[in-house]
Every structure is written in C-alpha cells, then in structure tokens.
Amino acid sequence: MGLEALLKGDGFITTTLDAVIAWARKNSVWPMPMGISCCAIEMMSVGDSKYDISRFGSEVMRMTPRQDDVMIVAGTVTYKMSHVVRKVYDQMADPKWVIAMGVCTSTGGMYRSYPVVQGIDQFLPVDLYVAGCPPRPDNLLNGLMQIQEKIGKTRARDFKNKKQETATVVK
Amino acid sequence: MFEEYKDKVISTIREGMPDVEFEFSEFRGELTVAFDKAKLVEVAKFLRDDDFLRFNYMVDVTAVDWATRTDRFEVVYNVFSMKLKFRLRFKVAVDESDLQVETVSGVWKAADWYERETYDMYGIKFANHPDLRRFYMPEEFEHYPLRKDFPVMGIPGSLTMPKK
Ligand code: SF4
Numbered sequence: 001m002g003l004e005a006l007l008k009g010d011g012f013i014t015t016t017l018d019a020v021i022a023w024a025r026k027n028s029v030w031p032m033p034m035g036i037s038c039c040a041i042e043m044m045s046v047g048d049s050k051y052d053i054s055r056f057g058s059e060v061m062r063m064t065p066r067q068d069d070v071m072i073v074a075g076t077v078t079y080k081m082s083h084v085v086r087k088v089y090d091q092m093a094d095p096k097w098v099i100a101m102g103v104c105t106s107t108g109g110m111y112r113s114y115p116v117v118q119g120i121d122q123f124l125p126v127d128l129y130v131a132g133c134p135p136r137p138d139n140l141l142n143g144l145m146q147i148q149e150k151i152g153k154t155r156a157r158d159f160k161n162k163k164q165e166t167a168t169v170v171k
Numbered sequence: 172m173f174e175e176y177k178d179k180v181i182s183t184i185r186e187g188m189p190d191v192e193f194e195f196s197e198f199r200g201e202l203t204v205a206f207d208k209a210k211l212v213e214v215a216k217f218l219r220d221d222d223f224l225r226f227n228y229m230v231d232v233t234a235v236d237w238a239t240r241t242d243r244f245e246v247v248y249n250v251f252s253m254k255l256k257f258r259l260r261f262k263v264a265v266d267e268s269d270l271q272v273e274t275v276s277g278v279w280k281a282a283d284w285y286e287r288e289t290y291d292m293y294g295i296k297f298a299n300h301p302d303l304r305r306f307y308m309p310e311e312f313e314h315y316p317l318r319k320d321f322p323v324m325g326i327p328g329s330l331t332m333p334k335k
Contacts, residue, residue, distance in 0.1 A: 079330035080309050086333035114316055114325025115308070123333045 018155050025069070025095075026152040027057040029144070032068035032092065034085060036075025039102040042134040043074045051137040056144055065091040070147060072140075073124070076104040078115045082123055089124055095154065097127045099143055102134050109133060172256045173200045180257060183223050188214055201258060208246075208263035208272055215278040218250060218259070226250040226259060229279030232286055234265075234293045238319040242266045244295055248275065248282075265295060274300040292317035 031053075035043055046053045053059050062068050065088045077085055089098065100120055103109035106129045108118035120126060127150060130143040180202065181195055191214060194205045206214060218226040230249040237243055242264035249260050265272055274297040276283040284306065286297045291306040294315035305312065314321055314329060 079332055080307075082332050113323055114321070115330070117332060123335050125335070 022152050022154055025154075026148045028060075029056070029058045029069050029097075029148060029151060030060045030062055030067060031058055031099075031144075032065055032071040032088065033061045033063070034071050034073045034075075034088060036073070036077060036081060036085075037104070039074035039104070039134045042137050043072055043101065043140065046137040046140050051141060053141065053144070056141065056148065058144060065089070066093060068092050069095070069151075070097040070099060070127075072099045072101050073105045073120055074101040074134075076109070076111055077117045077120050079117055080115070082117050082120070085120065086123055095151075097147055097151065098124055099128045099130060099140075099147060100126045101130045101140060101143070102132060104133070106131070173202070173258075176255050176257050177202060180224065180255070180259070183221060184214075184218070187217050187221055201260060203260045203262065205262045205264070208265060211263055212273050212275060212278065214261070215248075215275045218261075219278055223255075224252060225254040226252045226257075227279075228253055229275075229281040229285070230258075232275075232282050232289055234289050234295055234317075236293060236317065236319045244270070244293060246272050246289065246295060250279075270294060271296045271298050273298050276300060291315070294318065 033040070033043060045051060047059060047061060058070075060067075065071075069092075071089055071092060073085060089096070098120075100106045104111060104116070105120050106126075108116050110133070112118070117123070128143050128147050130140055132139055135143075177197070184204065185193060188210070191206050191210045196203045196205075218224055228251040230251050231247075232249075233247050235245045235247060237245065244265040244267070245262050246265055247260060247262050249258065251258050263272060272295060274282070274286055276286060276297075277299075283301065286300055287303060287306040289295055290297060290300075290303055291308055292315060297303055304310065308316065309330065311331075312329060314326060316325075
C-alpha cells in the first residue's frame, strides 16, 4: 500500500495515476524465493541466462521479505516449516502476492503423509498455482506473467478498508 | 573383503566376548549379529577397540517395529571397519514393556544424532544419551510416526499450522 491509497475519487488524475502505478508495479515484481526443496532448483534456473527472469523485471530476488512483492513458495511445505513460511509472508509489505509453485505446495502432491501440509492454501492466501513436478521454468514464467496481469489490474481502492491481518505468533 | 575376513571376524567376536550369546546370520554378503541389549555398550566398545576388528565408523542407527513379535522393536546398528573394509550390522531386541537401550554415543560420537532420530521415530529411549530430544518432529509432538500403529496421514490436530 503506497501513497496512492490516499487518493480519493475517480477523477482523471487519480485514475491515471493509479494506472501508471499499477503498470510500474506489475513490471517490477520482486520475488521472495521461498525455495524449500527440489522445485527451488527450477526456480533458480528461471533466474539464469537461458530463461532469464529479468526480461520480466523480476530478477531482483531479495532474500529479505521486506523488499518483496510476490512470494514464490517452491517446495514441499511440512507442518514444521509452515510456521516459517507464514512468518516470512507476514513480514512482507502490502501489497503482496503468493505463487504456489509445484504440486507439493499446491496440494501436498505425492507426499500424502503425516508431516506434509496438503496445500499451502490452508494457511496462506494463494494467488496462483503453477502445475508440475517440478514445473518447467517456462511454466513458472507463464505463472509470473499471469500474476503480472493480476497485479496490473489491481487498483489502490482495492486496498482501502482492507482488514489488517493479525500476524500469527510463532513460538 | 567379506569372504576373506568373515570367519575371522566371527571367531574374534566370539572369543573376545565369551560370556555373551551371539547369533550370527549372513545374507547376500552382509554379516548380522544379534545379542542381548544388556551387553550392548560392552560389545560396542570391544568392536571398536579390538586390534583386529577396529569397527571405527558408525554408519547408522535405526530400528524396526515388528508389531506382533514378543520383542516388538529391534534396534539396528551398522558399523564399518576402515581397517578391514568390512561392514557389520548388530541388533538388539527391545520389548514394549521396557523401551530402553543404553546409548552408544559414548563409544561412537556419531551415534548421538542417529539415536535421536530413532527416538523421534520409534519412541525408544536411549539411556544416558547426552541430549535426547526430538529430531525431525516438533518438540510438542506426542506420537512416534514410524511405528506400525501410526496412521500414514497422521493424527488430526497433532501437528500445528499457522492460522490463515
Ligand atoms: S512438486 Fe515435485 S519438484 Fe516440486 S518440490 Fe514437490 S516433489 Fe519436488
């Protein structure tokens, strides 16, 4: 939520400004690389010169959640890890998005067993699921482009009166 | 290496510890020996320190849950002798009524974490272990997942997740 959230009304200037900001925002999506297991390898290769995520303005993978816009959860999330994932998500500044990369993250995948969370949407609001085990890097880029579209449509008023989520306390 | 040293290893162990009852078995070039858990540390020290054997590398500690047997659990130790290039597996039986084995982490330091893992998964306590805590599962978890009576999808509510 930036300064534009304070803009009121639907006048020419405010809507244009809103659109410009959304355009800028969608072309500089900084990902939080939440690489937990094998999917992280594909996420890394998205950053290399062959697939080159910087064509989409997302090459700035920041290891600190405070500078990120989208969290790419890449890998098998166990119950023990879920607290950490949520803690990182809670530290990201609004507006923020989440990509669930791979079947493990989306549904638990082949790990239908006791330690694995069967889908991170049980504790995180997920915006986009990328299918595959692991998803090919181009599939992740496809996911990124779709989330850019979603971000481009986001307007400041979407954040107005948004209920502030209370952070979960992790022991 | 196996055929060469097998008989010598067996006789060395038998002669070195005459008061322990050993039960040797061989399967596909692997030697296994079972004995009473009361003698565990004594035998372990002997295996490590004997001049011929020198089993100085602790490879793994794990357990087996036989579910219906009288001695329900079996703790399995895998050791390797760098001198002989020889692998040995030794087992001790543990019953549910007395889920306790003496630790061998004083003999092989590497056994420390393996024993913690075995404790985490099977609930077998290792007496005099320096730091017997859960290994993979969260501290507050109350069950032992690799036991046969543990459901594969877990026990609902036993593991916590953050609120959405
Ligand atoms: S979806 Fe496949 S590649 Fe990705 S973390 Fe799970 S098992 Fe690994």
